[in-house]
Amino acid sequence: xxxxxxxxxxxxxxxxxxxxxxxxxxxxxxxxxxxxxxxxxxxxxxxxxxxxxxxxxxxxxxxxxxxxxxxxxxxxxxxxxxxxxxxxxxxxxxxxxxxxxxxxxxxxxxxxxxxxxxxxxxxxxxxxxxxxxxxxxxxxxxxxxxxxxxxxxxxxxxxxxxxxxxxxxxxxxxxxxxxxxxxxxxxxxxxxxxxxxxxxxxxxxxxxxxxxxxxxxxxxxxxxxxxxxxxxxxxxxxxxxxxxxxxxxxxxxxxxxxxxxxxxxxxxxxxxxxxxxxxxxxxxxxxxxxxxxxxxxxxxxxxxxxxxxxxxxxxxxxxxxxxxxxxxxxxxxxxxxxxxxxxxxxxxxxxxxxxxxxxxxxxx
Numbered sequence: 001x002x003x004x005x006x007x008x009x010x011x012x013x014x015x016x017x018x019x020x021x022x023x024x025x026x027x028x029x030x031x032x033x034x035x036x037x038x039x040x041x042x043x044x045x046x047x048x049x050x051x052x053x054x055x056x057x058x059x060x061x062x063x064x065x066x067x068x069x070x071x072x073x074x075x076x077x078x079x080x081x082x083x084x085x086x087x088x089x090x091x092x093x094x095x096x097x098x099x100x101x102x103x104x105x106x107x108x109x110x111x112x113x114x115x116x117x118x119x120x121x122x123x124x125x126x127x128x129x130x131x132x133x134x135x136x137x138x139x140x141x142x143x144x145x146x147x148x149x150x151x152x153x154x155x156x157x158x159x160x161x162x163x164x165x166x167x168x169x170x171x172x173x174x175x176x177x178x179x180x181x182x183x184x185x186x187x188x189x190x191x192x193x194x195x196x197x198x199x200x201x202x203x204x205x206x207x208x209x210x211x212x213x214x215x216x217x218x219x220x221x222x223x224x225x226x227x228x229x230x231x232x233x234x235x236x237x238x239x240x241x242x243x244x245x246x247x248x249x250x251x252x253x254x255x256x257x258x259x260x261x262x263x264x265x266x267x268x269x270x271x272x273x274x275x276x277x278x279x280x281x282x283x284x285x286x287x288x289x290x291x292x293x294x295x296x297x298x299x300x301x302x303x304x305x306x307x308x309x310x311x312x313x314x315x316x317x318x319x320x321x322x323x324x325x326x327x328x329x330x331x332x333x334x335x336x337x338x339x340x341x342x343x344x345x346x347x348x349x350x351x352x353x354x355x356x357x358x359x360x361x362x363x364x
Contacts, residue, residue, distance in 0.1 A: 069085075071342075072334040075303075084282045090119070090241065091243065094113070096248070106193065110190075117181075131167040133216055133220065134231070139198030146216060149184065152182050189214050189215075200351045212287055240285060242283060243323045244280060248273050259345075260285070261280030262341075283361035289309075301326050306346070310348040314348075343362060345362060
């Protein structure tokens, strides 16, 4: 009978084991038992799975508080704020101090900051944005300067165009459709001591300060591109997209201030000046006027507060302003559509004699 021959590795292993056992037997005393062969199966420990660190989720930014802007709207129109904000309309935050002065060709100085939350709502990439500096135009007769610009908190390049009436801000990278940046500007303005320029919308006369377009404002990008041309001294100068405005004005304590939108607060500061905060719903512009002498009368048209501001001693004229405005507002609500804002202001300013009046969002 033939026995199967183990493979060579197995023979070598058996030989080594036999020699080990024999050596133990020969070296020990006769009473020393022969050690038994013990086969131990060693099961390797499983290799631990590598630890994968999970990325820390970036917390979502808190939802934007739109309630101040909604407060400027009549209740049936308050949701317009949310709808327009969802479409990416610009939000302006403006903080400005207005100081009357006595100087050659200057009746007031303005120092301020502006933050514009700007979203590219176009279908093309944007490499620059442009702001109008309307007080630098011949129709305004004043000046508006920007001393610093930032994009998302970092210094940005800027240049003046169109006879210093348009400011170009270079974006640090191309802004794709739907993307948002925060644009910060530091600005100052000089207001002339007359309303003889253009339509008399930026100046001081008879103790009344008119402040049309006293801050930089984004111009329009449309199918012809950005509008950066020099504006003529006639007609409506403002061509802008709708936006939400949150404006704080610091003025002398004796001033009564009239603005677009709704005045949320009017407080006396420790330094003796007044701090006014006004906000708007979706509007294309923001206007302000002030005087230490304004008288006022007020009425309601449905839930709209109508207020007329006029020089003292002209109560009959002020009441006439109020009555005509309230009647017109009621008629326009029926013929053209409901006025969406909570307030409607009418203010007497020293316009040129040939000009019957001028309109701004929420103010005439």
